[in-house]
Amino acid sequence: MFSRHISDRLAAYIEEARDANLIEQHLAECERCRAEYVQVRTGIDALQHLPLAVAPASIWNSIESALVGSPKRPVFSPWKLGLATIAALIIVGGAYWIITRSNARWEVDGLAGSPVVGTQHISRAGRVGAGEWVETDARSSARIRIGDIGSVVLSPNTRARVLATRPQEHRIALAHGEIQAKISAPPRLFFVDTASGTAVDLGCEYSLYTEENGSGLMRVTRGWVSFQRNGRESLVPAGASCRTRPHAGAGTPYFDDASESLRRAVDDFDEKPGADALTEILAGARVRDTLTLWHLLPRVAAADRGRVYDRIAALTPVPAGISKEKVLNLDSETLTHWKDELAWTW
Amino acid sequence: MLRFAVATSVFAAVAMADGFTFTIGSPVAAQEAQFKTAAFAFRTEHCAEPAKSQITATAEGIVHGARRSVALKVAALQRPGVYAVFQTWGDGGQWVVVLKGECENETAGAIVPIGPKGFIRESSKFFPRPAKGPEVDASLKSLVEGESK
Numbered sequence: 001m002f003s004r005h006i007s008d009r010l011a012a013y014i015e016e017a018r019d020a021n022l023i024e025q026h027l028a029e030c031e032r033c034r035a036e037y038v039q040v041r042t043g044i045d046a047l048q049h050l051p052l053a054v055a056p057a058s059i060w061n062s063i064e065s066a067l068v069g070s071p072k073r074p075v076f077s078p079w080k081l082g083l084a085t086i087a088a089l090i091i092v093g094g095a096y097w098i099i100t101r102s103n104a105r106w107e108v109d110g111l112a113g114s115p116v117v118g119t120q121h122i123s124r125a126g127r128v129g130a131g132e133w134v135e136t137d138a139r140s141s142a143r144i145r146i147g148d149i150g151s152v153v154l155s156p157n158t159r160a161r162v163l164a165t166r167p168q169e170h171r172i173a174l175a176h177g178e179i180q181a182k183i184s185a186p187p188r189l190f191f192v193d194t195a196s197g198t199a200v201d202l203g204c205e206y207s208l209y210t211e212e213n214g215s216g217l218m219r220v221t222r223g224w225v226s227f228q229r230n231g232r233e234s235l236v237p238a239g240a241s242c243r244t245r246p247h248a249g250a251g252t253p254y255f256d257d258a259s260e261s262l263r264r265a266v267d268d269f270d271e272k273p274g275a276d277a278l279t280e281i282l283a284g285a286r287v288r289d290t291l292t293l294w295h296l297l298p299r300v301a302a303a304d305r306g307r308v309y310d311r312i313a314a315l316t317p318v319p320a321g322i323s324k325e326k327v328l329n330l331d332s333e334t335l336t337h338w339k340d341e342l343a344w345t346w
Numbered sequence: 347m348l349r350f351a352v353a354t355s356v357f358a359a360v361a362m363a364d365g366f367t368f369t370i371g372s373p374v375a376a377q378e379a380q381f382k383t384a385a386f387a388f389r390t391e392h393c394a395e396p397a398k399s400q401i402t403a404t405a406e407g408i409v410h411g412a413r414r415s416v417a418l419k420v421a422a423l424q425r426p427g428v429y430a431v432f433q434t435w436g437d438g439g440q441w442v443v444v445l446k447g448e449c450e451n452e453t454a455g456a457i458v459p460i461g462p463k464g465f466i467r468e469s470s471k472f473f474p475r476p477a478k479g480p481e482v483d484a485s486l487k488s489l490v491e492g493e494s495k
Contacts, residue, residue: 187379203379223382224374237374344371
């Protein structure tokens with residue numbers, strides 16, 4: 001992990017995900033760099049939203065003339081300098097307008113006790129903006145209204161930071177504690193960052209508990225949630241949960257009504273993948289537990305993948321068009337198709 | 347005679363296996379966020395032109411001892427042949443959702459009991475024709491007896 005501040009690395013991380021692992025570990029622990037991350041990200045996003053202005057054809061004639069002309073001619077004539085200044089002011093003004101319009105402040109309701117918003121204790125209501133913290137103690141709780149798409153309730157002993165309040169990105173970071181999110185919006189508008197990964201709303205209601213180190217539990221009550229980290233994803237539907245682990249991201253999801261032995265075996269497998277835990281999972285799986293089995297396909301050793309495939313096939317017919325060979329080779333299109341079909345049994 | 351009966355049963359099972367029918371699933375199977383609060387999703391099977399199928403749904407229930415029936419709106423999803431129904435029959439009482447479908451010259455029916463935690467997959471019944479009144483009553487009776495235990 002980077003021990004020093006990473007200001008000069010943030011742009012490359014945002015645009016190219018360079019050193020993503022190390023950057024994310026540092027951001028999880030460095031408040032100053034997290035604040036800078038918000039600013040840099042806001043600036044990059046604002047530039048991307050600026051309208052593209054097409055230069056008039058005549059401008060090229062004047063540029064060519066300037067290049068071909070006498071060396072004694074001034075590079076910038078006064079009127080061109082004036083035009084450039086006006087254009088720069090328009091761009092800066094537009095960026096400022098986009099930034100201020102995009103970073104709305106969300107309402108915070110005090111549900112119990114006296115939660116802290118920013119540096120202020122609130123009794124009933126307050127507002128929180130990007131970069132600010134909301135914190136509850138053992139006797140307080142709060143509800144953050146996430147724009148007009150839903151709300152997040154902070155249980156006692158919870159600390160969360162608002163990272164983005166833009167129409168296309170509503171994002172908070174959960175440092176520790178528990179939240180219950182209720183979102184009514186198209187998918188992928190609401191995100192919760194934790195030390196072990198990001199919960200991406202796909203249209204859902206869920207609770208998410210995390211400790212400072214990222215270990216925790218996500219439980220979905222409606223819709224779906226995707227929990228992602230470094231390309232590893234767990235899709236968790238209503239009625240299911242998945243554990244999160246420090247630096248390992250999302251665990252293998254399982255239905256809450258799965259047998260205790262299966263749930264225990266899943267936890268054992270996620271801690272230390274092994275044949276014994278896998279055998280226990282396969283033996284205890286019902287039709288509905290194909291949710292767990294499907295997620296295991298890319299997580300088990302290649303030599304064990306056939307066992308997982310065979311168990312799913314024994315529980316529910318393999319749809320036409322699903323090739324065993326492609327499944328064993330983790331063909332993404334095949335796996336997605338199979339997941340879409342299996343979802344009818346979840 | 348016995349051979350004829352066996353052959354007929356096998357034929358009927360095969361015909362039903364390949365005939366127009368429904369598959370039900372939780373709202374997540376619909377994969378469209380706006381349907382996450384639906385009571386359940388369902389799709390037609392073995393229908394050559396699912397977009398042209400005619401589907402209706404009613405909620406049949408017993409509330410405070412009185413029989414109730416509520417017509418439901420069937421929401422069509424983007425994928426042809428996939429639908430969702432929402433709980434618009436109110437709280438209280440015991441309810442089943444009765445599906446009826448027509449695809450070309452075939453019909454199908456289903457009775458989907460609704461429990462405290464949502465639709466009850468294991469108790470759902472499927473038919474190669476519309477469900478009959480006594481079948482609906484039987485499902486409701488099972489629900490009432492199940493909840494009174």
